[in-house]
Structure formats: C-alpha cells, structure tokens
Amino acid sequence: MVRTRFAPSPTGNMHIGNLRTALFEYLIAKNSNGTFVLRIEDTDQNRYVESAMDIIFDTLRITGLNYDEGPGVGGNYGPYIQSERKDHYMPYAKELIEKGKAYYCFCSKDMPEGQQKYNRHCANLNQNEIDSKLATSEPFVIRQLIPEGKTTFCDEVFGSITIDHEEIEDQILIKSDGMPTYNFANVIDDHTMAITHVVRGSEYLTSTPKYNLLYESFGWDVPVYVHLPLMLNEQGEKLSKRRGDASFQELLDQGHLPEAVINYIAFLGWSSPDNREYFTLAELVEAFAIKNISKSPSLFDSKKLAWMNGEHIKRLPEDVFYDMALPVLQSAVHTPGINLKDVSKMVQSRILFVKDIPELVDFIDKLPNYDVDLFINKKMKTDAAIALQSLESIIPIFNDISIENWNNRTLYEVAIECGKSLSLKNSQMLWPIRTALSGKPSSPCGASELCALLGKEETLKRMDIGINKLKAL
C-alpha cells in the first residue's frame, strides 16, 4: 500500500515548489490507490507564521488535493501536527545514544567563528562528565554521530547517489528546547507513519545519507525516494518567494484558475508520454508515473501558464463560466438590452483571464472611432468599394426584418443570400458588416452575431456610420 505525505512547514504563503511537491505526492498515492497524508512540520517555532497553517489547508482544499489522513481528518498515525507529537521523539533519540549513534552535546549554540562543522567536542566526554552535566540541568542538544565512510542510495529520479560522510556534520537531532529538528523528526515520522514514498525537492538530496544512517541505526527500511528537479524562474534563477516569484495565492489573485495552476505545475518536472497538455486532476492521477519525472531543472513560464489558464476557461461549463464572468461583464457592459449570457458565450473561448473581457467587449457600449482602412482587408478580399456595396445592399434587407425575427440565424442567412446575389464571397459580404458594428480589427464573434447582440436599431446606425466613413474617402 503506497503512503505518501505532504509535510509543509507553516512559514508563509504556499509557494509553487511546495504545491508541486504536494501535487506529486498526491498523484503518486492516488495513482496506486494509496493514502495521501498531510503532516504539518512546525517544530521550528522561530519560523512559524500564524496564518500559514490556514493557507496550507485552504490551498489543498481549493486545488482538490484532499488528504486522507491529517489535521482535522485524523487517521491511525496521528497527531499530524509535529509540535503536538513532541514527546514522540526523545525516546528515539535516547535509543540512539544507547546504541552509540548519537550523543549529548553541551556546547553553546554559537560555533566558533569560521568553523563550518561541529568539532565533536562532546562526542569525547566520558560518562561521568555527561552524568554530572545532566544532573545539574545543563542545557543540551542531541547530535547524530556520523561514522566515517560513504553512503550510496538510489533515488527514483536522480538515480544512484554517493555522498562521502566527510561532507556531513554531526547534525542536531533534538534542540535545547526539547523539540526535534526537521532532520530527525522527518525520519521518525516517516517511519512511524508508514510512509512508503518520500517526495521532496532536490535540495534534500545531500541530506538523505544522514537520514539513511538513522534508518539503519534503528534497523528500519529506507523509504523510496523521489526527489523533484529544481524549478527556475524566467531569469534562470531558482524559484523563490524571496526573489518575488509568485505564490499560489498570488497566482489566484492574478486570475489563474486553481485547476489550471495544478495542470501547469504537473509539467514542472513531469511530462506526459503522449504529449497531451490539458489534464484535469483526475486525468493526472490516471496518467502520472514516477518514471516520467525528469531530473533536469524545470522552467516556470508564466506565458505558458496563462495559455493553460485559457484552455481551462474554454472547457468550463457555460453556466460556471457565466457566474465567474458576471461581475466583470456587468462592469464592462452598460447598454440596456444586451444579453450578458450571449456575451459570456462569445468571450469564453477567446480569453486567457476573466480580466481580459472588458477589452474584448468595449465596442458594445461605444463604437470606437475607427480608421476607415479597417474595411480594407487583403485576406478577406475586401476594398472600399466592396465594403460600401456590402453595407448599402444589406441595409434595406435588414430594415425589412422584424424585431421578432432579428436573430443570428436569420441575419446570417439573408446576408449570405445578399452576398450571392452580388457575386460577393461570404467574407466580402460579412467583413464590412463586422467592421462597421465593432469598429475593431477583431471581435469576439462574427457579423450576424454582432447584429443580433446589438439589436436592429444600433446595427443600422453603425452601418450608416460605416457608409459615411467609406463615402468620405
């Protein structure tokens, strides 16, 4: 049974690297009907930010990365907030001391200047010295005793990695306040919570031997390691909050849909074998495989994310999109009688963000003061004479259409009919009408839909304006 865990520290906003870790853990678990656990790693009280816990819960809820065990949900291995598990760790640390794999350290926290690694002073204390210091309640930490040698381990993404213990410090396992460090707690918790796959950023690769030595000391199995590639921003730097790279919350504020963000970040390190790009979360669960995670750094490309957002907007059910777009539509279109549902349908497949709507529909309230050259379009095979012919011939026909029959289908049919009788191509007939109605080089719908949307009176008025512009040439 696969069990993965997302183990965030509540230190602020959810940044994209963390969210990707959560997503990959979720996908690995769900892809094999496993269990996805949430564990809050808050043992570093100095870095603790009050609201950050809610940000974690909200993000997982909004993105649909629902955890099976964790705070608020429970499970057999809790509590799932590390500070509430504080008492779990000391007995394990003492077991290591007994086994000679760890030692009490009474040195002050401040290391002598210029010294990189702890000098192991306290590893050489004799038992009497230790006992008397403990008896007088001298503050202490507990450090792991790193043996000489090398550790080789296999990572599912990065392959075989060997690290010389020379490079590793006797890390602190228990701090002077009795709290475990991350380095200790992650091992104890991953084992006692029966985590099978540990998924985290590649910055943890070099620490892994320390953890493996701990697993070995206890005689526990090492989990499967899945380290995820670095994420770079558009400047090629490591993605980071400090550099101002967007957090999940900021991406939402910019108008990204959670499902688009999830779809996009799945590709930051993973690739779909069939080159498909659009995925729902459920589809990602189906398609995901650890073997398709790449170790090369992945580039966070905001343009690609924006494109992905457009793809997700396009596929929203019409009424869901309408509800989402309505406030923006209401503030962008004030003309009475305009059917905002129609406008919503027209723009849905033409935007990357809901905030793009006003620019697309500004012509509804007010015809822009456009240049007459807009009627002349090589691709549409129109020139000024053709445009004038199209508009002048359609006006009386449109005039004869009653308000009851004023709809897209009828208008389209009569316009095409009229074009035929003049031996004009469809584009030659329709482009001038579309231009006269929108006054823009592009519009969210074609000529007859524009006429239907704006109504008979406004249509005829705008066509007259077009004719006057063409005649003034």
Ligand code: GLU
């Ligand atoms: N609390 C660690 C972090 O937020 C978790 C790392 C891990 O997944 O082991 O980076």
